[in-house]
Amino acid sequence: MSSPRPLRADAARNRESLLVAAADEFAERGLDASVADIARRAGVGKGTVFRHFATKDDLIAAILLDRMNALNAVGERLLDAPDPAAGLWKFLVAAGEQRQQRDLSFLQDAGAANAAEVTTARTTMFRTIDTLVDRAREHGAVRADITGTDIVLLMCAPNYVTSYLPDASPDLWRRYLAIIFDGLRPDGAHPLPQPPP
């Protein structure tokens, strides 16, 4: 199901430049960074962008896919960690570091987030996290009333909250990840007012 013919050398180079230029440009200017600016940053013409990605949404989907696959690789490597609690923690740190380098969370709001490939990558990630959390729970490292979905939602929060303070330490998110992680621990847990989603 992949390409019948490999990309020409220059085309492959341009595709890669475009992907990183687009990621940078989106990180700086937000969701409505213009395709023209992305092309300029990559050092190619605007037409080249649309040759590689039929629409702007397709470009966003490709970026999303790259990042999710990277995270999935980390998660799967952590699945058989000796200490499940540390495994979950390391996964959350990896996710935070990815977003520290370039916060592209808002790309999830674009229509591209529903593209088939992105959806399957997301499903894979959800399943990985579910397993990570199950093991940590069995190990007594997280409270009983927490699910994988809870972690999926909460993992984005630390970077989000620090984005309101653009000139703070780039590592500040680690503080809030630690606070939230403390809230996930079994000791001192209070009953939750709402069931998990």
Place this chain on the structure above:
Amino acid sequence: MSSPRPLRADAARNRESLLVAAADEFAERGLDASVADIARRAGVGKGTVFRHFATKDDLIAAILLDRMNALNAVGERLLDAPDPAAGLWKFLVAAGEQRQQRDLSFLQDAGAANAAEVTTARTTMFRTIDTLVDRAREHGAVRADITGTDIVLLMCAPNYVTSYLPDASPDLWRRYLAIIFDGLRPDGAHPLPQPPP
């Protein structure tokens, strides 16, 4: 420094319609809801929008101001609550409920967020929260290494994380507020990796 002449009756009515129509439209379509759509929703012409608010940013600033003032009123009323822990909790719930009704957090990203009036309202809110947190800390209800700024940042998180699940219970944010609040408690707290901002 206020208006030398009161607004005409129909103008005052239109201004109010515009404010709620704009809030609704922004909540539905995000930051780039068009002025034309807002005008249509309010049942007025586009020119009327610009008579009341010189630019789109001014309109956003007016909405922001309304919401912050409402929250400030709640906070100040809670300042002399008998139980400081409950006071802080109630404030966070009020903030969550405001965002549950209409999530307009992204308006903070607009240039309008730096308008003079908005900035002073925000400063007021920060000071109120600082006091709320100080009292709760003295009362032993939150851990010693937490500041008011921490709460300012974290208070937005519960609604944010649930926005990734558009079809979940509208009260789901209360679950995550409770988890985060558990992380703020003194019992079972682990040392934090980063200093407060």
Place this chain on the structure above:
DNA sequence: CGCTAACCGGACCGAGCGGTCAACTTGCTA
């Protein structure tokens, strides 16, 4: 080395945006 299919670039298009303006309507006051 020469041929050609793949690739590139940027002028161009229509749509939609924020904002302006001059002609028209209406609430308020004397």
Place this chain on the structure above:
DNA sequence: TAGCAAGTTGACCGCTCGGTCCGGTTAGCG
């Protein structure tokens, strides 16, 4: 109730955007 300042309106402007297209360029194979 008459007059007018205040308010309203929608056509209009300049601009930027995502996306198209075709003439010129180039990588790679035989």
